[in-house]
Amino acid sequence: MVATIKELSEKQDLLSPGHRLCAGCGASIVVRMVLKSSKKPVVVASATGCLEVSTTIYPFTAWRTPFIHSAFENASATISGVIAAYDAMKKKGKIKEDINFVCFGGDGSTFDIGLQSLSGAFERGTNFVYVCYDNEAYMNTGIQRSGATPMGAWTTTSEVGKAQAGKRVHRKNMTEIMAAHGGYAAQASPSHWRDLVMKAEKAFEYDGPAFLNVLAPCPRGWRIPTDQTVEFARQAVESKYWPLYEVMEGEHKITYKPKKEIAVAEWLSPQGRFKHLLKDANQPVMTEIQTQIDKEWNRLIKMSGETT
Amino acid sequence: MSTVKAITGDAAVAEAMRSIEPDVVGVYPITPQTIIVEAYAEYVARGEVQTEFIPAESEHSAISICVGAAAAGARTMTCTSSQGLALMWEVLPIASGMRLPIVMFDVNRAISAPINIHCDHSDTMGARDTGWIQIYSENAQEAYDNFIQAVRIAEHPDVQLPTMVMMDGFVISHAIQRVEVLDDAVVKKFVGERKADYPLLDMDNPVTWGSFDGLGGWFMEFKKDQMQAIENAKRVSLEVAKDYAKISGREYGLFESYKMDDAEYAVIVINSTAGTAKTVVDTLRDRGVKAGLIKIRMYRPFPASEIVEALKNCKAVAVMDRVPGYVDIGGPLFEDVQVACYQEGVNVPLVNYIYGLGGRDILTSHIESVYSDLEKIAKTGKVATPVTYLGIKE
Structure with a gap:
């Protein structure tokens, strides 16, 4: 049974206020939601990145x-x-309590x-939850393209000019790569909090490695207003750019289906990182992005045994 | 209390590890270290040890596993060689900076390219300034003894630093030698249980490990503390050696002085070449040449003043480096000895020999030629060739 929003609000945040992440940072929202989903005490590991440098400035720490x-x-x-x-x-009997282990990485x-x-x-069957807060670029070093940066996006290493319109290739399908390891893998978004908490709870309860790929909009890197983080996450889901689904030991399940058709251009257009795609000359890139999204959605429909 | 066995260097290290029985071992196979990993995997499979044994997907992960486990409060070990140590390099200063007493065995092997599986010291010499304690071993017995003592040195409250112990690849790691192996119970009592400060898994007192420290922070103070801690390792290693002598009958110093009391000509070496050099010293002594030898055991921290004290009355000294220095002022050991002599105001003529790279054989005739060079240098008072490649093909 997924926790109610009242129950979640009554739980203490393990990532305390006062950390130095940017206003509107998606990562801190994702981290707090995931940590609230753990029913046991939790130990956190983090890769180098925004989350780590902004929460552990010696001699302070934001971690409870x-x-x-x-x-x-x-x-x-x-x-x-x-x-x-x-x-x-x-x-050896030196530790008695049951503990959950979670790892955060950009x-x-x-x-x-x-x-x-x-x-x-994952191959070794390590019993932990790995959460990727996916802001689609190397934001900590100043917005460089990564394997998660979508086609067409401007970053400081996938520039926009006469010769190219942002990143030339598609991002890799990380959720499927992790699903192929055979444990639990899911894609989630902070905009759909109930779905995210359900997946995080499942991940913590799963006996083995679990992977959550959570979209974490970065106002600085996406060139969006800092009070629109969750809204942009929502539009990513509604436009099917970011399908919400899970894979339990090879079994695919779509956990949310958008009610109406929204073209990806609606989601991309207000983001500064995609503004060059509005030019006529870059229309083929926009079309290619939409084609890829439709292909992925149809694949997920087929994988989950659904018809529409 | 002990058993005499005919075993390889790698097997001796595996015996030591089995007796210590660390909480966590994270490893990855690489020649010529692999036999240690294989032997330990057998102990695990047979249920002889309770260790959490993690065969990682790379050396980078193996050492990272050790970092996590040691921070959590566990006694933690790994083994590697050559490219494996090179791949670990990024994490080595993290382990020392986080003051984690991980104990590693590195079986010395050349660094590529050309790829070469045989012995030289370019792997660990490349890691000499990563904040790890470095202890070198002449033979399988010393490898065994040093590895056990390393646990106590690393975990000592005044040290709290990772420690790597070395022996030469193949010539020692794969050669069967006479080794006195202590009983498991004796070793376990000697090493005791690890008492970690601020373990990550203390859920009642949550701590943050691996903080960010930028401008205006404490970075320099951390480093200064580390410097003091590694210096403390000299004193601590001698205390541990005294305790170890009580259970083994073998006591080790920071380095070994062989016939140095009245020596006029001295050679300084690391690892197995000391054995070859000792026979040369004996031969020369029979001929009336006052030859002596210093064998480095603890290389980091470097026992500078102690070494200068041991060689200050010599007429000429040769330092032998089993690593290409890539600078015309000589190899790393040579540089350290030179600086130490300069600092202490001792002006003994010093000469450097680069030898044994990629497993090139070092013969007694090579070492005899070194002593004969020293006699010439002593006569003329001049070092004509400061750096010589020994045993190179013409």
């Missing part, structure tokens, strides 16, 4: 629960070590530099 960071690409290995220590000490540390470490931890 044990937290560890060691480097950019090794968060999954680091938490593997923590869990191994937990298992060893539990065997899309750079998940899709790109940390993919090997993440895949290794």
Whole structure:
């Protein structure tokens, strides 16, 4: 039974206010929702990134629960070590309580530099939840393209000019890559909080590795107003740019179906990072993005055994 | 209390690890270290140890697993060689900066390219300034003894630093030697249980590990504390050596002085070449040449003043580096000895030999030629060639 919003609001935030993430940052919303979904005490690991540098400025910390960071690409290995220590000490009777383990990484540390470490931890059956707060670029270093950056997006390393209209290639399908490891994998959005909490609870309760890919709009990098974070996350879902679905040990299930057809252009157009796509010359890119979205949605419909 | 066994260097290290029985071992296979991992995997499969054994997907993850486990409060170990240590490099200063007493065994092997699986010291010499304690071993017995002592040194409250122990690849790791192996119970009593400060898994007292520290922070103070801690390792290692002598009958210093009391010509070496050099010293002594030898055991921290004290009365000293320095002023050990002599105001003629790269054989005739060079240098008072490649093909 998914927690009610009243129950969630009564739980203490383990990521406390006073951290130095930007106004309107999607990552902090995602982290707080996920942590509230844990019914046991939780130990947090984080990759290097916005979340880590903004919440642990020595001698302060925003974390009300044990937290560890060691480097950019090794968060999954680091938490593997923590869990191994937990298992060893539990065997010896030095630790009694049941603990949940969660790892947060941005899309750079998940899709790109940390993919090997993440895949290794999943293959070993490590019992933890990995949450990617996907803001679709290297935001901490100043908006560079990652394997999660969508086609057509402007970043400081996928520039816009006469020769190209932002990123030339599509993002990789990270949720499917993690689903292929055989555990629990899901895609979620902070705009659909009930769906996100349901998936986070499921991930924590799953006996084995679980992966959550959560869209986390970045006002700074997306060039959107800071009070529109959740709204842009919602439009991503409604336009089917960001389908909400889950894969439990190979079984696909779409968890939310948008009621009406919305073209992806409606979602892209107000974002500064896509503004060049409004030019006629870049119409083929816009069309290609829409084609890819339709293809992915149809694939998910088929995978989940549905008809429409 | 102990058993004499005929085993390889790798097997000796595996024996030590089994007796220590760390909480967590994170590893990845690489020649010539792999035998240690394989042996430990067998202990795990047979239920002889309760260790959480994690065969990682890379050395980078293996050492990262150790970081997580050590921060959580567990006694943690890993083993590697060569490219494996190179891949770990990013995490090495993280382990020392977070003051995690991880203990690693590195079986020395050359760094690519050309790819080469044989011994030289370019792997660990490349990691000499990562804040890890470095202890080198001449043979399988020393590898065994050093590895056990490393646990106590690393975890000592005045140190709290990761420690790597080395031996030469193949010539020691794969050669069967006589090793006195202590009983498991004796080793377990010697190493005791790890008492971690601020373990991550203390849920009642949550702590943040691996903080961000920028301008206006405490970075320099952390580093200064680390410097003090690694210096403390000299004193602590000698205290631990005394305790270890009580259970083993073998006591180790920061380095070994072989026939140095009245030596006029000294050679300084690291690892297995010391064995070859000792036979040369004996031969030369029979001929009336006052030859001596210093074998480095603890290289980080560097026992600078102690080494200068040992060689200050020599007429000429040769420093042998098993690593290409890529600078014409010589290899890393040579640089350290030179600086140490300069700081102490000792002006002994010093000469450097680069040898044994990629497993190139080092023969007694090579070392004899070094001593004969030293005699010439002593006569003329001049070092004509400061850096020589020994045993190179013409």
